Each structure stands twice: as structure tokens, then as C-alpha cells.
Amino acid sequence: VEMNARGLRIPLLLLLVTVVAMANVTYIQRWGGFKEKATSTKNMNSTLHFFIQFYNNASNDTYLFRVQKLIQSQMQLTTGVEYFITVKIGRTKCKKNETKKASCPLQSSKMKKSLICTSLIYTVPWANYYQLWNNSCQDHR
Template structure:
């Protein structure tokens, strides 16, 4: 069978693994570790997180990640990231094009949050899912 003919069965297998993992609460190996993860993977994961946050937020303005405070990962059927980030409200409105270089608010609209999130990813197929997220106002400079 040609490689092209294997594409659909492999995709179906991946979907089955992801669905079964979700149903069976995913077997974890070794727990969360604070170790250096691939910069590319963590950047992609944070990009997914901030897009998800902005899509779910009722705020008029976009937020962006200001600082990665902590990152832990564990292997399962994919990679689970437990991240704590500081995010800030930008001057760009949601109706405008999303731009990572939007400047942060510095006026009375300035707002920062500390968010802790659990994100499941299968990076080799560009699959991401936000499993849990909790954000609180940042009153303390971190």
C-alpha cells in the first residue's frame, strides 16, 4: 500500500486514540515534571491558550501573554502542559486583526491576570485542547 493510502487509516487511528484517552481519563506516566520543553512546543501551546482565552473572554480588548511564570509537562497519549502565565490587556480591540505585537494598556484600562491552565496537545498533528483554566486579577508584580 502506498504512503498516500495509509494516511486515512492513520488519521482514524489517531482520532480513536484521542477519543479513548478522553473517555478513559488518560493513563499518565510519571506525573508532571518541571523540565525544559521544546521552545517551539511551548510557544505553540501558549499561542493556542491565548487564542482560546480571547475567544472565550467578554472583554472588548485582546489579551496577550506577558510572561511565562511556570511550565510543567507530563506525557500521556500526547503532552499535557500545566502552565501559569501573566497575561495583559492590549490596546487592540477584538474586532481588529489579532496581532502579538499589540502594545499593552497603560491607562485606566490596564489589566493583568495570572492564569493557570491545563492544556492537552498532540504537537505532531497540531492538536490542542484546553482542559482547565483559572485566572485571577494580578495585584502583585510577578
């Protein structure tokens, strides 16, 4: 009896791995991938607001940055909404420790700095939930 149980272990393990692999393929295909769709302006604005707040909190720069331009936006519906965005951000004249002004002008002198950032942001807009899954920024001249 012991030899039969050992003999069944490997086929059962292979069957389990196959079922899990097939389930993952079905799960991935169900979402349909990212699409360049017109998204709700309200959802996009709150997503960009989340992004720039996250960036400013994580940045070591003395000055705040703000979004200058939304270059590209793709979305995918999952358990929430995933946004894959590319934005141009610029350094403002407002320092982090100052009172937040409604509108901070961009730096125009030698302090001028712009970055192009590509980010993957997961949101559940109806629950006001945002999470940055991936972000990469490069200097832009």
C-alpha cells in the same frame, strides 16, 4: 442451579471491580506525573499561542489579551503532552474586532489589566492538536 448462579454474581462483580481498580492504578503510575522539564521552545510557543487565542475567544472583554510572562511550566508525557502552565496575561490596546496586528502594546492607563492564569492543556504537537482541559484566572495587581 439458579441459586449457585446468584451466589457467584457478587464474588465475580468484586473480582471485576478489583481488576479494573488495579488496572487504573497501573495506568496512572505508568505516566510518571508532571515534571518541570525544559520543553521544546516550539511546542511551548504554540501551546501558549493556543491558550491565548482560546482565552481571547472566550473572553467578553472588548480588548485582546496577550501573554506577558510564562511563570511556570510543567509537562507530562501521556498519549500526547500535557502542560500545566501558569502565565501572566495583560490587556492590550487592540480591540477584538480590529484587524489583528502583529504586536499589540499593553494598556498603560486606567484600562490596564493583568491576570494570572493556571491552565492544563493537552496537546498532540505532531498532529497540531490542542485542548484546554482546565483554566483559572485571577486579577493581578
